[in-house]
Amino acid sequence: MFLYELFPPELIKVGLEAEDKDEVFEELVDYFCQVYRSGAREEMLEALRVREMKMSTGIRKGIAVPHGQTNAVERIYGVLGISKQGIEYDALDGEPVYLVFMIVTPHKDSEKHLRLLKRLAQLLDNGDFFRDLVAQKDAQGASGVIKKYEDMLLALD
Numbered sequence: 001m002f003l004y005e006l007f008p009p010e011l012i013k014v015g016l017e018a019e020d021k022d023e024v025f026e027e028l029v030d031y032f033c034q035v036y037r038s039g040a041r042e043e044m045l046e047a048l049r050v051r052e053m054k055m056s057t058g059i060r061k062g063i064a065v066p067h068g069q070t071n072a073v074e075r076i077y078g079v080l081g082i083s084k085q086g087i088e089y090d091a092l093d094g095e096p097v098y099l100v101f102m103i104v105t106p107h108k109d110s111e112k113h114l115r116l117l118k119r120l121a122q123l124l125d126n127g128d129f130f131r132d133l134v135a136q137k138d139a140q141g142a143s144g145v146i147k148k149y150e151d152m153l154l155a156l157d
Contacts, residue, residue, distance in 0.1 A: 001112060003119055004147040006078035006103070010035055012139035016083040016100070021058075024087050025049070025066060028079045028102045036077075043072030044104050058091025060124055062134070067103040067117065069110065076105045076112055082134060082142060098134050123149050 013031050018024035029044045047068025051057065058064040064087075079102045086096030101120060105113040123129050129149045136142040 001076065001116065003078075003116065003123065003150050004143060006076065006116060007080045007101070007143065007146055009139040009143040011078060012080045012082070012142045014082045014136060014138055014142060016081040016087065018081075018083070018087055019085075020088045021052070021064075021090055024064075024081060024083075024089070024100050025102075028066075028081050028100065031081075032077060032079050032102075032104075038073075040070070040072035043070045044068070046070070047072075047104060048102070056090050056092055058089040058093070058097050060130075061093055061095060062086075062098045062130060063101070063124055064089050064091065064097040064099070065101045065103065065117065065120060067105070067113070069105050069107050069113065071106050071108075073104050073106055076103065076109055076116065078103045078116075080142065080146075082136060099130065119150070119153070122153055 018027045025045055025048050029041055033041050047070040048066045051068040057066045081100040083098050086098055089097045091097055132145045
C-alpha cells in the first residue's frame with residue numbers, strides 16, 4: 001500500500017479546528033466516521049489514546065503521527081489533518097504541530113502498519129515535504145504533494 005492510497009483526498013482535512021491533542025483525535029476520528037459512515041469511533045479513539053500514553057507521537061518539528069491498532073476496522077486507514085494555526089500536542093520538542101497523520105490498523109496488519117510508518121518517516125526526513133504539504137489549501141493539492149514526494153522516494157529505491 002502506498003501513502004497516497006492511505007491518505008486519499010476524501011481522508012484529508014485541511015483547516016483543522018482542534019486546539020489540542022485530544023480535540024484533534026476526536027476531529028480526525030469523527031471525520032473518518034463521517035466519510036465511511038463507521039460506528040468505530042470509540043474503539044478508534046481508545047486505540048489512539050492507548051498508544052499515546054506510551055509516548056507522544058508528536059515526533060518531529062510540526063508533525064504528529066498518532067496511530068493505533070483495533071479490530072474495529074477491517075483494513076489500514078489513514079486520515080491527514082492540516083492545521084494553519086498549530087495544535088498544542090505535547091510533542092517531544094514542546095512545539096505545536098501542523099500536520100497530523102492518523103493511522104488506524106487492525107491487529108492482523110501489524111507488519112503493514114510498521115512498513116507504512118517507516119515510509120512516512122522517510123518522507124518526513126525531507127523538509128520540503130513538510131513545507132509543501134502545510135502550504136496546501138485543499139485536499140486534492142495535499143494528495144498531490146504526498147504522491148509527488150512518495151514517487152520521488154520510490155524512484156530512489
